[in-house]
Amino acid sequence: MKRINLATFVLALGLLFPLKSTACTNFIVAKGASVDGSVICSYNADDYGMFLNLCHYPAAIHQKGDMRKIVDWDSHRYIGEIPEAHQTYNVIGNINEYQVTIGETTYGGREEMVDKNGGIDYGSLIYIGLQRSRTAREAVHVMTSLAEKYGYCSEGETFTICDPKEAWILEMQGCGGDKKQKVVWCAVRIPDNAICGHANQSRIGKFAYLKTEVLHSKNVISFAREKGWYKGPDKEFSFKNAYAFPGFEGRRICDARVWSFFNHFKDMKRWIPWAEGRDPHAEDMPLWIIPNRKLSVQDVQVCMRDHFEGTPFSVADGKDIGGGIWEMPYRPTPLYFTVDGKKYFNERPTSTQQSGFTFVSQMRSWLPREIGGVLWFGNDDPNMIAYVPVYCSSTKQPLCFNTPGADAVTYSDENAYWVCNMVSNMVYPRYSMMFPSLKAVRDSLERGYFAAQGKVEAHAAELLKTDPAAAKAYLNNYTIATADSMMKTWKSLRTYLVVKYNDMIIKPDKNGRFLRTPEGIGASVERPGYPENYARKYVKETGDKYLYPEEK
Numbered sequence: 001m002k003r004i005n006l007a008t009f010v011l012a013l014g015l016l017f018p019l020k021s022t023a024c025t026n027f028i029v030a031k032g033a034s035v036d037g038s039v040i041c042s043y044n045a046d047d048y049g050m051f052l053n054l055c056h057y058p059a060a061i062h063q064k065g066d067m068r069k070i071v072d073w074d075s076h077r078y079i080g081e082i083p084e085a086h087q088t089y090n091v092i093g094n095i096n097e098y099q100v101t102i103g104e105t106t107y108g109g110r111e112e113m114v115d116k117n118g119g120i121d122y123g124s125l126i127y128i129g130l131q132r133s134r135t136a137r138e139a140v141h142v143m144t145s146l147a148e149k150y151g152y153c154s155e156g157e158t159f160t161i162c163d164p165k166e167a168w169i170l171e172m173q174g175c176g177g178d179k180k181q182k183v184v185w186c187a188v189r190i191p192d193n194a195i196c197g198h199a200n201q202s203r204i205g206k207f208a209y210l211k212t213e214v215l216h217s218k219n220v221i222s223f224a225r226e227k228g229w230y231k232g233p234d235k236e237f238s239f240k241n242a243y244a245f246p247g248f249e250g251r252r253i254c255d256a257r258v259w260s261f262f263n264h265f266k267d268m269k270r271w272i273p274w275a276e277g278r279d280p281h282a283e284d285m286p287l288w289i290i291p292n293r294k295l296s297v298q299d300v301q302v303c304m305r306d307h308f309e310g311t312p313f314s315v316a317d318g319k320d321i322g323g324g325i326w327e328m329p330y331r332p333t334p335l336y337f338t339v340d341g342k343k344y345f346n347e348r349p350t351s352t353q354q355s356g357f358t359f360v361s362q363m364r365s366w367l368p369r370e371i372g373g374v375l376w377f378g379n380d381d382p383n384m385i386a387y388v389p390v391y392c393s394s395t396k397q398p399l400c401f402n403t404p405g406a407d408a409v410t411y412s413d414e415n416a417y418w419v420c421n422m423v424s425n426m427v428y429p430r431y432s433m434m435f436p437s438l439k440a441v442r443d444s445l446e447r448g449y450f451a452a453q454g455k456v457e458a459h460a461a462e463l464l465k466t467d468p469a470a471a472k473a474y475l476n477n478y479t480i481a482t483a484d485s486m487m488k489t490w491k492s493l494r495t496y497l498v499v500k501y502n503d504m505i506i507k508p509d510k511n512g513r514f515l516r517t518p519e520g521i522g523a524s525v526e527r528p529g530y531p532e533n534y535a536r537k538y539v540k541e542t543g544d545k546y547l548y549p550e551e552k
Helices: 008-015 122-131 134-150 222-227 239-243 248-263 271-278 297-304 416-466 468-500 532-542
Strands: 003-005 025-029 039-046 067-071 079-081 099-110 156-162 167-174 183-189 195-198 214-216 335-337 342-346 355-363 375-377 388-391 410-412
Touching: 008 388, 025 099, 025 156, 025 167, 025 248, 039 099, 039 156, 039 297, 067 468, 079 134, 079 167, 079 183, 099 122, 122 134, 122 156, 134 156, 134 167, 134 183, 167 195, 167 239, 195 248, 248 271, 297 416, 375 416, 388 416, 388 468, 416 468
Parallel strands: none
Antiparallel strands: 003 410, 025 039, 025 195, 039 355, 067 079, 099 156, 156 167, 167 183, 183 214, 335 342, 355 375, 375 388
């Protein structure tokens, strides 16, 4: 049976769908900060219960009077309609045919600023922006103009907006239904030699002091003054302090992920107090940093898999019992829990189990645009999947990323989200035991993709000289073949893990084949028991209760 509808089980058990968790992460690498001059940006779309395909919007010419339906990305609630643009561009996932890429993280901000009657939501802004823009700068204009005209109904949002030459962040909030003002926003161009990030906390502070290009709504300061949220001089105005003040949660749960990204490429000890979130007088973390070396796509993929390793916030070192016996670098939801009337929290790393999809976008100005844009894509937690290359000129999705009938409560064995989640959820509880096997397969696949990239793109470039349609078809077919191969490999990995680690033991194998005795039965198994760190904690917790008596 290929598909299983889970709705019956959900109802029978009386389970409720979890509340929306606005918890995503974006990292940005400007062209002068990358090893090859690429602009790179990334997005972990994190939300329990999220199920999203690799979307596709085909290029089109629209007639006068054609309308675009606006449907809220999160709730699927119909909002209204707006006129279509005369021309729209091909979009695959979160990249378009001109290599423009857009991501987001929700920071919320002041609740009273949400305009419930606004005509457009943040998800619609992303995909309409992609459909109507040939550059990042143009996307900023399209998105802000739409929000100013129709009103913005979502919470405060930070958008990553990049193209092969420029990287921007845009922050936006509604005006609470104000009859004259629809939205406040501020957009900042990231310097070409810098890296930036955002993770559910507004990041734009005193923009008057930023030595870069800044765009903003005319009312960005005056609206805060009208509401009594700011009284100082214009040059001292801080967007985030006025509209989304970074308290403990905004710093420890959110900004700490950006801190950890920066910490891979600069000594960030100076800003540990900011990321810890407890000291209200801590020095503010910079919006961007100049890295101590240039970054590759692979570097950004590693950072999307981060669990604060090697930092004071690490959940990957087995030092506490939160990760269980096999030192899982994940913590159960929700982030907060109460014991004896006291509220506690879990650390929130970049890599988390609730990712619906993840990408690292590579945009290259020196290549033909059909070849230059690659969305390295996967469904599920980035630590537990192999990023598959999806070329921006693709017009057909791989079946595994767009599987008919599959959704958040309908399993399909042909769907990447479900197959990858099945493997991940096998590994999570016995992480230190099983993850090395997954990692070996994941890394082998990705090494193969990167090794093939040059040859694939050279062939596409040759085709492009005489037959652009053939070049696009070749890249699209490569994308589909690579995704199909990944799925086949992941199903084999699933079988391998079931056999190798059955009943909490380890069966020996060599080159992927399980060993047998001369008589033909399975070779003797290893019984690893508790990891040493956990065994010590267990003994400390239980004392002499399980101490084996010395024989006299």
